[in-house]
Each structure stands twice: as structure tokens, then as C-alpha cells.
Amino acid sequence: MAMTMAEKVLARASGRDAVSAGDYVTARADRVMAHEAWTICALRLVKLGVERVFDPDKVIVILDHYFPAPTEQMARGHAIARDLVERFGIRHFLGHAGVCHQVLTERGHILPGHLVFGTDSHTTTYGAVGAAGTGLGLTEATYVLATGEIWLRVPPTVRFLLGGEAPAGIMSKDVALHIAGRFGTEVAQYRAVEFAGPAARRMTVSSRLTLSNMGVELGAKFAFFEADEITCAYLRKRSKEPVSFFGPDPGARYESFHEVDISRLEPQIACPHNPGNAKPVSEIGRVRVHQAFLGSCTNARLEDLAVAAKILEGRKVHPGTRFLVTPASAQVFLDATRAGYTEIFLEAGAHLTTPGCGACPGGHGGLLAPGEVCLSSTNRNFRGRMGSPEAEVYLGSPASVAAAAVAGHIVDPRQFWKGSTIR
Amino acid sequence: MQTRIRGRVWKFGDDVDTDVMAPWSTLSAPWEERRGSLLHIRPRFADQVKAGDLIVAGRNWGCGSSREQAPENLQLLGIGAVIAESFGRIYFRNCIAIAFPNLVCPGIAAACQEGDELEVDVGSGKVRNLSRGSELQGEAYTRDMLEIVEKGGLLKVLEARIGAARKAPQ
Secondary structure: OOOOHHHHHHHHHOOOOOOOOOOEEEEEOOEEEEOOHHHHHHHHHHHOOOOOOOOOOOEEEOOOOOOOOOOHHHHHHHHHHHHHHHHOOOOEEOOOOEOHHHHHHHOOOOOOOOEEEEOOHHHHHHHHHOOEEEEOOHHHHHHHHHHOEEEEEOOOEEEEEEEOOOOOOOOHHHHHHHHHHHHOOOOOOOOEEEEEOHHHHHOOHHHHHHHHHHHHHHOOOEEEEOEOHHHHHHHHOOOOOOOOOEOOOOOOOOOEEEEEEHHHOOOEEEOOOOOOOEEEHHHOOOOEOOEEEEOOOOOOOHHHHHHHHHHHOOOOOOOOOEEEEOOOEHHHHHHHHHOOHHHHHHHHOOEEOOOOOOOOOOOOOOOEOOOOEEEEOOOOOOOOOOEOOOOEEEEOOHHHHHHHHHHOEOOOHHHHOOOOOOO | OOOEEEEEEEEOOOOOEHHHHOOHHHOOOOHHHHHHHOOOOOOOHHHHOOOOOEEEEOOOEOEOOOOOHHHHHHHHHOOOEEEEOOEOHHHHHHHHHOOOOEEEOOOHHHHOOOOOEEEEEOOOOEEEEOOOOEEEEOOOOOHHHHHHHHOOOHHHHHHHHHHHHHHOOO
């Protein structure tokens, strides 16, 4: 039987020859990622008398939401987390190397066809390398850490066919926001997504990570790209395990198809307080920006920092605006420094902060006061997410964020960009 | 765990996200501190609601984060059940995992007003509006989902599974 990517992963992970959308299965995890939630999950296991996780080689722990610890309470939580890593013999403790999804991907922990559970809604990000990643809450994550398995409904799949060449100044974030604005934030509710078509096939892994990351903002359980030559070239440098192509079977059944011609896109901005409130930048008007934030698992990779650096080079951050740059990982920070971007940011008057989640979920590292406006490269602009419920968060691409940092208000980034294409 | 619940309705709109049910700054706070900021889009909600009250919402209730504190806060507040047009899927799974009845029921937002009295049965999926004498059919839980909720949540299921494994002969 011809199967979608979601069906293929779940058939294998549940030990069946085939499954179809609507089936209920008990699926076994290939990887389980836990960030700070690890502390609570592992303490629950201890309380239940469980002394080992289902497979200490398949569990990956990383502390990213509150690093460096902003409060004594968080410092205590981290200390307990490290003790529990030792106690459970977790092989892959990645310390504080950056945002979980970026670090797991750049270190080759996630491979095409894997079923990955994470204690974070943006676990859909792993779809960028052809893996079925999905987020779980504390109780379900505790259950999976103990048993290695959990019930899942096999989701129907929505296929987005991305066509056309990206015009200069348009990034994959613009595509994601356009989809959220045009099709709504429930277009993939309870469903899997496959991003396909010539424009998807041309995208770098970095650009794909942004779209898969935003998949959960469309409601998606998984948000796949086919694992192809680009994926394999990326992963073979990073994983010791064999890496192979992974995609849907020809003739797989889809619930719906949506065509998106990216050649006609303008830069997109999502207005407060929902990622689905996305519009072309020309419809936004003049919105003053107090803080421009370039960070998160959505958009703070080298490719994103390169675009921002190109816009900032030889310019200054607007005196009425704070420009915060939080690289997605320590590796990204190092690579950006070697490429000269760090110096460009500092020359321009930007503030570089420690790699990690930082201001994105409102933990620390750049929260907002009432009445302030932030243009952010992150994934969500829910009311109160980055500090005061009376603040307003707009979402945009790294190019749009960097352009706003220079202009002091939301602006079309293409006016800072002449000539070549940015992606 | 009760799977048939009767209570008075509080109504909410579309796209109410997990961040307003459980703001990040309160995630690790004790319950008394968490309580006040719960659903801050509706001021003083936590003070006005009574144990056993129900929430009726529009589309995509609980979209956003995987934070389990979102449904847990509503459960601790004493909300008997949430009935909505649709749910954010991680939120919905979390509800089953912590045995907090939430039901998908297309048409519910238009079929009741704030203050109506409803009776909801997640086993059959039926929602009866006792104030108006009407009835709607929601999406009943599967047998497995119902079993988790009836046992008191997934941690109880895990506890039983561990107990059974220990008793089994080696």
C-alpha cells in the first residue's frame, strides 16, 4: 500500500506492514528530547520507583530555556537536572549548547524516518530532515521516557506544493507566515504536513527548519520535507550512522493539496496576537519598534545571521530601538564570529546574548514593558508571550527584523537590499 | 474519574492559546500565584468561576505550547470540562493524560450562551443544553482514551504497568 511519510514512520514504529490515516497505533520512539522539563519528568520517574529510562542511548537532554540561570530557583532546577542525568545514565547530555532543536539537528542526532518525541511543541522542526517530530506535555513525556512508546492516531496529510523562485529579500519565514495568514492556523490541525514542490526541493536545510518549526503554528503533528540530496549532504557530515533518502510512496493518499507560488510573495509580517494575522509588509503601515529580536529555533541560524549582517553592515541600529541577537546555538555563534557577523552586529550597536531560547518564550533575556512593540524572528506572538500582556509582538523574517532595527520601525527589508537574492 | 459532567457555561472565543492559560512567568510558581494570572484575557475569571463550571470555546482552544500547566491550571481551578469547536492537539492530548475531560463538539459555540447549564458525556460525545432543551453530538473518546481518563490519567496507567511488570515472574 502506498503511504505518506507520516504513515511510513508510524507503520515502522508500531511494527506493522502498513497503517492508514485514522488508525490508532502504539508507536516506539527513536529519540526522545527533553529540555528543562527533564527535571520534572525524571523526578516523577524516581517517585514511581523507575530507575532507568527505556533506552539511555535514545534520550537526549539539553538545558536551553533558562540558560544562564536567571534566578536561583532555575539554578536549583538545573542542578537537579544534571544530577538526574547522571543518575539515569543519559548518554547524550548536551549541556547548554543552544536551543534544543538546533543543537540536535546540527549534531546529527535526528535522521530521516525517525520518530521523535520532545517536551516542546516545536519538535515538528525535525521534519526538515525527514523525521516525524512531535511535542508532548510532561505526563506523556514521563510515560515515553519510562516505556519508549505511546498511543498515536495516524494523521491524514496535507501537502503544500511550493513553486516558483523566491524573489530577492524573501525568506522561508515569509513563506511560513504567508501560509499561516492565507490558510489559517488550523489548516493542519490534527494532521501531518508535507512541504513539497520545486521551491521546497531547492531550500537549504536551514530554510526548511524554519518552515517545519512553524508547522506547529498551523496545527501540525508532523511537518515533513522529503529527505533528499540536500538533507543527506547536511547529515553525513554530522552523523556516524548511515543516512538515506526518505519520502512518501508514489501514489500515497493526501487529504488535500495547496499550491503556493512563492515568486509573487512580499515580505510577510504577523500582527499581534496570533501568527495567523500575517499580511504583506506593504499593508502594515508605520509601526514603531522598541525591540528587534533575532533569535529562537525558528530563525537564528548562520543563514539568518548572515542576512541580518548584510543589512547591518555599515549601518547603525536606530537609537530608539534595541536590537538583540541570540544565536540559536554555540556553534552558530562561533561560525558567525568566524564569518565576521558578530563584529558587524557589535559595530552597529546590537546586543549579543547567550545562545538558547532567551526572550522567545518570555523567560529572560529581553522581555517587554507595557506598550512596547517587538518585531521578532520567532514563531509565536501570543499576548503576553514575551513579557507584558500590554506589549505587542509582530513576527517577521530575519531580514525584516534587521531592517526594523536600522529603521526603528517596521519596513520592507528589500529597501536595504539591492542586487542579489537572500533566502 | 467522572466522564459525565454537568455545569454552568463560561464562553470564550477562538484561538485562546496556552500562554494565556499559563503564562511563562508563572509556570514554576505555586498554585496560589498561578491562579491569579490564569486566562488573564478575561479579568478576574479565576475569582468568579465556581467548581464544576464548564468552558465553551470556539476554534483552536489551547493552541500553542506543550506546557501541561495550561489544562492543569483549569483543572485545579475546578473547571469540570471544556467543550470547543476544535482544540490545539498537544493541549488536547495533555487533557487526556491528566484526566481532564475536553470534548470536540462542532456547533457548540452557537448552540449555547454564557450561563446555560450543560451536561456533557465524553464517553458518548453527547452534549445536552439543559437550559434550552437542545442536544449536540460531539466526538466521543475512543475506548483507549476513555480508559486513560477513567483510570485517573496516564501516570496512573504507568504506575499500574510498572506494578504489573514487578509482579510478573522473571
